[in-house]
Amino acid sequence: MKRTFMNLSRYMSLAAVVLLGLALLPVPAAQALTCSVTPDIIPITLTYHGAQLSISGQSASGDDLIVTVTSEPADTALKYKEKVGGLVWMKKGTLEFKDTPRIYMVYSTDELSRILSAAELNHNLLGYEALRTHIRIEDSDGNPADAKWFDEYLKFKKEEKVYDIQEGRVVRQHGEEGNTFQVDVDWPYQAPPGVYTVEVLAARDGKMVDRSSTTFEVKSVGITAFLSKMAFDQAGLYGIMAVVVALFAGLAVGAIFKKGGGSH
Amino acid sequence: MYMYLPIALTSVNYLVVMGLGLGVGLLSGLFGVGGGFLMTPLLMMIGIPPTIAAATDANQIVAASASGTFSHWRLGNVDFKMGFYLLIGGFFGGAGGVQVIKILRATGGADFMIKMTYVIMLGLVGSFMFVESLHAMRKTKKVTTTTDQVSSPKKKKRGFFAALPMQIYFEKSGVTHSAIVPLVLGTFVGVLAAIMGVGGGFLMVPVMIYMLRMPMHVVVGTSLFQILFTCIEVTYLQAYSNHTVDFMLALLLLVGSVFGAQIGTVLGKKLHGEQLKILLSIIVLAVTVKIVLELVMEPSILLSYAGGH
Numbered sequence: 001m002k003r004t005f006m007n008l009s010r011y012m013s014l015a016a017v018v019l020l021g022l023a024l025l026p027v028p029a030a031q032a033l034t035c036s037v038t039p040d041i042i043p044i045t046l047t048y049h050g051a052q053l054s055i056s057g058q059s060a061s062g063d064d065l066i067v068t069v070t071s072e073p074a075d076t077a078l079k080y081k082e083k084v085g086g087l088v089w090m091k092k093g094t095l096e097f098k099d100t101p102r103i104y105m106v107y108s109t110d111e112l113s114r115i116l117s118a119a120e121l122n123h124n125l126l127g128y129e130a131l132r133t134h135i136r137i138e139d140s141d142g143n144p145a146d147a148k149w150f151d152e153y154l155k156f157k158k159e160e161k162v163y164d165i166q167e168g169r170v171v172r173q174h175g176e177e178g179n180t181f182q183v184d185v186d187w188p189y190q191a192p193p194g195v196y197t198v199e200v201l202a203a204r205d206g207k208m209v210d211r212s213s214t215t216f217e218v219k220s221v222g223i224t225a226f227l228s229k230m231a232f233d234q235a236g237l238y239g240i241m242a243v244v245v246a247l248f249a250g251l252a253v254g255a256i257f258k259k260g261g262g263s264h
Numbered sequence: 265m266y267m268y269l270p271i272a273l274t275s276v277n278y279l280v281v282m283g284l285g286l287g288v289g290l291l292s293g294l295f296g297v298g299g300g301f302l303m304t305p306l307l308m309m310i311g312i313p314p315t316i317a318a319a320t321d322a323n324q325i326v327a328a329s330a331s332g333t334f335s336h337w338r339l340g341n342v343d344f345k346m347g348f349y350l351l352i353g354g355f356f357g358g359a360g361g362v363q364v365i366k367i368l369r370a371t372g373g374a375d376f377m378i379k380m381t382y383v384i385m386l387g388l389v390g391s392f393m394f395v396e397s398l399h400a401m402r403k404t405k406k407v408t409t410t411t412d413q414v415s416s417p418k419k420k421k422r423g424f425f426a427a428l429p430m431q432i433y434f435e436k437s438g439v440t441h442s443a444i445v446p447l448v449l450g451t452f453v454g455v456l457a458a459i460m461g462v463g464g465g466f467l468m469v470p471v472m473i474y475m476l477r478m479p480m481h482v483v484v485g486t487s488l489f490q491i492l493f494t495c496i497e498v499t500y501l502q503a504y505s506n507h508t509v510d511f512m513l514a515l516l517l518l519v520g521s522v523f524g525a526q527i528g529t530v531l532g533k534k535l536h537g538e539q540l541k542i543l544l545s546i547i548v549l550a551v552t553v554k555i556v557l558e559l560v561m562e563p564s565i566l567l568s569y570a571g572g573h
Contacts, residue, residue: 250330
């Protein structure tokens, strides 16, 4: 009897060790969130007309995902038009849009409002309504401007293709590598050179549970880089070059045409 | 098909841009105007920021007007003496105009005044030229039926101008004026051009035709000669102080415009002075109507980048 009891306690401690070991092993369900972007450098060449970005990574199964592509927030000054004298539309002044990202792209596995609560969306600057409460608009005297200008700002940025929200665009897959996600992004050529941040947020039961981010760079190369650098660093020489090339081209074509025929 | 512009930071279809250059260059060779009043808004339509559109257009006009001046010079159609006096006047006028703008900007409401000046000047010049050349064409028709001698009624109504000192004979144009006249007129156009932010070709051409009484073909060549120098100055200053000249965009435009200017010059030889005048007046009036419509109709987007007209 005593022996049986000892055997049982041995088995139990063995089971405890096995259970502990199992608990310490990574559980597939709690897969860590990762994120990567290809390519991580977009070169602006002479024939550049935007690019295709692929954002992918691994995530825990069942989590909803929100992928954002943004730039460092900055202040943007824009001219605004208003009706003058009840008749003509004129540029009336400048509005300063404070703390605005130059690029704002959001992709998700579901509708944003179903993934996170309004407070969470606001806190993480997700969705146009969150931006609306975040961006301050001031006139040239520093007074807050009418809220309608946010709608105009959005229209302006969407027209430039640099602000975009597509809900349900992120695709999830369950394969050998676990749970993966992927989203293809049409990168607009209107986005200026710079470093951009890609971030993926995982949400469960209306709450954010994990986040992961990476960056990629859009940069001028070759003749594009050479010219934009020269225009600022050697402005005088650049101006002379522009004039001389234009003069030479004009005179050369004038001379060639004359030889070709058509005298008076 | 696409080319990325390093200063404008945008991508354009180069065939479209070269086509624009060809079209505006043609007008340049034909009428002696730079065409900035057409080119700048067209460039803005394809997504070029306003300040870069205006500065790069000046660079492109250097090529078109060099090409046009060269062929008009070969045809004996450039009055260098007259061009020189107008140029001096224009230089001081331009500098003065820039100061006027500064004062207006400081007092506020400048943009409204600039826009109105633009519309009124375009409208007046266009209507006057249209009516006058229509009149002249009818008269010419009647005259040719009775006599072969076709000449414009010049050398009259010069009372005040003739009384001024420093009378000079301009051989190429076949007119005598006091040196003060082209200097003052050049200054006047320079001031207006600077206020409106345009080269002023469409103002200078009518001034040469109606006030200096120069023959239409010499007007075109001389105007181009003058525009060439103005645009060299503008290109350099814009590149140097504002960094707004996009060399790639200018190259694409000038590839089209230098050929356009040549075609315009050849075409111009086949047309009568009155026909040229009436065509130019129609273009000027069309641009006026377009600007008026833009002013009156609600824009689809109420925000824009700074700069431009």
